[in-house]
Amino acid sequence: MKNLNIGASWLPLASMILAIIGIWYLAALIMNGNQLINQLERKKQQWSYSQIASQAYQVKRPMLPAPHQVALELKKSVFDTSVSSKRSLVHHSLITLNSTMLGFLLGSVVGIVIAIGIVHNKTLEASLMPWIIASQTIPILAIAPIIVVVLGALNITGVLPKAVISMYLSFFPVTIGMVKGLRASDTLHVELMRTYNASALQTFWKLRWYSAQPYLFASLKVAIAAALVGAIVAELPTGAQGGLGSRLLSGSYYGQTQQIWAALIMAALLGSLLVWIVNLAETALLKRRGGLSNA
Amino acid sequence: MPKYVLTIIYLCLLAGQVVVVSSSEQGFYQQYPGLLILLALAAYAVTALLSQLTQLAETHPTYAAVTKVLVPSLFAFMLLLTWQSIVVGFAVSAVLLPAPSAIFYSLSNNLPMFWADFKQTYLKAVLAGYFLGCSAGFIVAQLAVKSRFLRLGLVPLGNFMSAIPIVGIAPIMVMWFGFDWQSKAAVIVVMTFFPMFINTLAGLQSTDAIHNDLMHTYAANKSQIFIKSQLPQALPFIFNALKLNSTLALIGAIVAEFFGTPIVGMGFRISTEVGRMNMDMVWATIVVAAIAGSLSYGALALLERSLLFWHPSFRGTHKR
Amino acid sequence: AEKLTLQLKWVTQAQFAGYYVALNKGFYEDQGIDLTIKPGGPDIAPAQVLAGGGADVVVDWLPSALATREKGLPLVNIGQIYGKSGMMLTCLKSSGISSPADFKGKTLGVWFFGNEYPFLSWMSKLGYATTGGENGVTVLKQGFNVDPIFQGQADCVSTMTYNEYGQVLDGGLSNEELMLFKYEEEGVATLEDGLYVLEDSLKDSKKLATYAKFLKATIQGWEWAAANPKEAGLIVLDYDDTGAQTEEHQIRMANEVAKLLASSDKGIGYLDPAAFDRTVSVLLDSDSTPVITKKPEGAYTHAVFEAAAKL
């Protein structure tokens, strides 16, 4: 999947995107048109289908803004606004990116450390593993405000509470992936290390760490996307302090569907960019170890 | 000193802490900070007990099943005990953090209400959305395996879509599908579709080259290749997605309820009771969610174990 | 200067114009107070922030403050900014509602998160069960906006005169299509935005003096905002970090909130004991879902207001 041949792949992707845009326009017509019809009927006014069709893409609070409306909103808030302005989506993306990166770093480190502990210590594994899984069933949005408030009480404000929530979401895939990866070493290789009477540390650095790398990168890609979700979720309860999350919230608050969609697309772009960067790092590292992806 | 003497000492320390916590007044740590030492000792005793238990499991495999439950329970018990001690000992306001005892109390006192919430969120939204999302991801992955065109179009798109934070689509889904569980199920469908799609696709494509060649020499048709070779080899991937999705689905439903819901449901309960300063109710709902999530996860893990007995990660102790 | 943190009940908007004006115009500075304003959000409970020590003063509504007080967190009102309630139920005439008697069997959008108490009292007074059914009303937890009335998901939605009502109009519904039920007019009005602190802190006379200075500057800010709604709206806009608010919207809100400010002869900031008692009786009347169970004692003080008046 990773190394798709660009030359051969643009056509299917392009046609898929075209199809989606087509469906999107159609859906917008139907949804907004219906809304319009309801409104006119409530006012007991006459309406015709041609009138609806011509107005469906101009409603003030569309149920589904048409692609060009979202594009316009994106253009307005990305290109037509200076980056330092609070109305710039780039500005808000950077705020979100900030806590995403911090949370991702913290989460990766915590995730790796826990995984190493679990793989090497049976007690840790037995006592921790079930609760690590249970921890992810706690709805994050439920504890986000609590974390923000409690950390706020400890005078930790700004980027850190958001990063903590990002960390909470991103450590899990890293832990699970790393535990799998550290244990994915070929049995033959493990036995080889045993015949050398290698210490746990030696086995780790010469064998397990390598067999874990492909798993680690797969998890890091999930983790960085999760960190982004965490950052955005964390921006919801604190509503008014900037970031893509607060754009989503205020978009919803003021019925600005275009603004929601623009923020969503920006978030997806940001997420794709982050995953792509992890991908680059992976390719670079795998190249150094001979270019074989699955060890 | 023989081992069992140590074990008895550890148990005594733990029991002592339990007695202190359950019989003392609010804010006792503020009065007698020295008691904190006992808490630290009890925590140490528990870690020691835990490693004794794991050693026991290693030397006597017959106890393994018991310790497997006992170890995490003991660990959790100590966690709760510490929580209770700190909250009671430092008289932490119930508005900030309720004591575990208070959470348990409100849970057992409001069972019918929690059951109604569970029914609304889990039995309706989560189950429907999870089932639809997972099956859709699975089916589309089938199509994508067969068609290179679809694959090249869907995979980058899937990666892009999975980067969208679901919290963002929740308000849209509520707008489109109404306030009741249907909009929550829709959020879950969107959330669970792509993990299932990507994983199934990866699994179906991960088949051993030699098995592909083998089926090729048999001139097997596509459905035979699928059922006899691809599906079994894809199962580990599919279970990964099923397990991941089981936690995602619950979170998705609860998050979506923040954006509008009838006045029942776990997400509704959490957000409403936070506003009413009933933190014990909030935590009780979280407990219900965690139990439901862990049980679903555990059930899937058991199913996986029984279906994937042949996989190297599940084979018996004698491996090569 | 003395540091002080104020936690708002909701996001930065002209609902809180007075504080921002006072900050912007240096009224707090003049009183020797270094004020930090923390905007709220949909899941920020001001009382919780106060309990956690994240703020010294919070803006909250009296029903929720009293309920919290019963939970064991002793909030005390040190000044009441709004004398009138801005909350109302906005209904579609087309759904056949012309009086509260028509609510039966209808679907009503309500805000929760501590804002539901007045509504519950009202329904209790009307004798409607809030759990749906033949003789009750179906309640929806209304999200962040007034969409349900546009999408036909609810017959009525909750609105504030100064905010969501405008959005309903902007969204294409005209005044003639709507039926409004103001809490103020239905006899279930409760006191809204007020300033609250923890009871213990009031025992410290230095703290009390600080609060007085803060209240003084706040009152000044509100008076200025009431006099210059347009400028006040623009000032608020400056402080909005989301960059999502519009000028038009904020100015309209500033105009509307000016109408709600406490208008007793003592001026803005004075909690009218009669209004307090009315709120309490509205809350106590609700027997199906008790918000508070007994008459609260010491839930407000005029000490700060009086100290501020002497400054």
Added chain:
Amino acid sequence: MMLAIQQPQEEQVAPAANINRSMISVEDLSLVFDTNDGPVNALSNINLNINEGDFVSFIGPSGCGKTTLLRVIADLEQATSGSIKVDGTSPKDARLNRLYGYVFQAPGLLPWRTIQQNCALPMEISGQSGAHQQKQIDKNLKMVGLQDFHNKFPWQLSGGMQQRASIARALCINPQLLLMDEPFGALDEITRDHMNMELLRIWQETQKTVVFVTHSIDEAVLLSTHIVVMSPRPGRIVKVIESPLPRLKTLALRDQTAFHQLAAEIRSALANDHAID
């Protein structure tokens, strides 16, 4: 000639008929693998004819293209140039007609199926009846000495046992053409002798055509009617030796001079092209 599976009586000894009908004919075939650091000439200008009923062994140093050539015959690899006919048709049609059975260099058993279920796989795919399946499985598992292991999973068997299971699997469908890639590599001498004799018996009884890759000169001599000696870089055929030994062979043959002469001839053909260090 393909024997109808439902008529076991026909499996009895039959005259060496059709001995001149070509089963596989390869003309000027070349195959180049594109790799990251340049093309690899795996096969170069291969010309070869294999008649129906022949037993042909490919022998040659590691990396000379034996496996690759076998894979081209089986339609698992496409030639870069040249032509190939299998049973008068293209390799693809031959495959679709389920003409051949292929024994891979590695056992390639499905880990979630028991040995018995693994053997059943090709028959399930070609839609044979359950009773017939069971008969074939019992017969062939017995033949390879795994009758007691039919309910074990592959990973519970030793390497040699797995390889025998994969041979049984290929034989179960009773194909007209048998393609075998070092099938006895992991077997001990006696088992190997036994398997060699069983293979000879089956070949003689059913008049299959067998194409066989091996590293063992003795094995090639013992089994084959024709020995193809190959050499690497680029993979090509050095020599095709027709065996002077009778078609009906026994292990005793190994003590005869004709056997040793043939072995020596192969050895020298191989040595001419061999440079290990």
Added chain:
Amino acid sequence: MMLAIQQPQEEQVAPAANINRSMISVEDLSLVFDTNDGPVNALSNINLNINEGDFVSFIGPSGCGKTTLLRVIADLEQATSGSIKVDGTSPKDARLNRLYGYVFQAPGLLPWRTIQQNCALPMEISGQSGAHQQKQIDKNLKMVGLQDFHNKFPWQLSGGMQQRASIARALCINPQLLLMDEPFGALDEITRDHMNMELLRIWQETQKTVVFVTHSIDEAVLLSTHIVVMSPRPGRIVKVIESPLPRLKTLALRDQTAFHQLAAEIRSALANDHAID
């Protein structure tokens, strides 16, 4: 006697000393695998003594427990009952003392290390100096004919080359005891002859003890001082044959009668207990 690694002069030919000191002694050893359909008796009542300096081959049909026995010696598998001593201590202590080098049936090279780095691995682990590592690697890679491939990654080598690399890796640490599980299985005849002679030379020069699993009777005769014939179900030792051939052997030995007699003796011992069908 363990040779100090830093004193290469001692690696020269030395008299067959200590020939009676026991290196491995196995008493009444049994091993049972639990599987889904009942226990498998992989080893049953094994009694065996191997003296220091011996070259012992295990031979026997596939699945008779050769690999399993070797793994018990290497402390990779625990016996169900019975006792075993390696170098006078338990297998575990022998392993902890880094007494032996093990060559697995599969090469087991780390794919992220080049051939040279793979050979360095065991020396890195036992903490040997870089210069010494380089010397050992150069010597042993040359010996197995891979000196030109030291910078290649494992998957760039053919199967036979990989196996040779894994032999070089085991030899680099110059262990007192060499445990080898079918090390030459994937090699063609000429390469195999070469490797056999090299192994004999190293064994003679350094007086190692070698335990060697093979499928080839000729190989067993050519190399061993003692041949252990095993038989399956349950895995047990049928016969231990002491070789009458001299310790110093050449390939020419293969043409002598003594060689053929010994081979015949092994063959008949194997055949007696061999019931494949």
